[in-house]
Amino acid sequence: MNLKHEILLIEDERNICNFIMTALRTHDYKASSAGNASGGLSAAASGCPDLILLDLGLPDMDGIDVIRNIREWSNVPIIVISARTQETEKVEALDAGADDYITKPFGTSELMARIRTALRRSTLSGVVSAPAENRYKARDLVIDYDRHIVTVNGTIVHFTQIEYKILTFLARNAGKVITYDTLITHVWGPFADSNNRILRVNMANIRRKMEQNPADPQYIFTEIGIGYRMIDNENLE
């Protein structure tokens, strides 16, 4: 049985559109495309795709507004395609409800990896009570949410309450970029200072405790100017 996932691409540049459509079909996705925001929004509403790839620079509407519009009625995963170098745009897209972003130019394998992660996350969001969900595992790192225990290579690692909160929020959203503001709001509340210095200090401590080489992390990656991304949960493969 092979139920093809449907992917909608909203992109106005013909070359990039052709490249992505070919890649999607080669990887056995059912793909359709729209060249502007209004066409994309109506295709999203009528076609109910499993995932949307959205270019932020569209001729008729700001991509951020397209995300906000879709989020009013759908939780479909949205991966933003951004040519823009400004990190603020990506942060804005993520905070508006995008699940991930990919920066032009990108290769097929990177695009496919992002799509697989986003589709898997959305498939699993309906089964949050599954037992495997109470445990995060990646390489030598295991987080037991029920017992509040974190081990690396079988050895218990002790974290402060704040560090544990940061770590588990990233782990529960593994594979997804979490912006600094989202993380700060989750850990310190909505009225926290959005200056991320204290977050960086805590992250340095977390890495010092669990990464073999904190300067070259293998569990929590920094997306410069945007936020953090934790390595995928192997329990959910």
Ligand code: CA
């Ligand atoms: Ca464009």
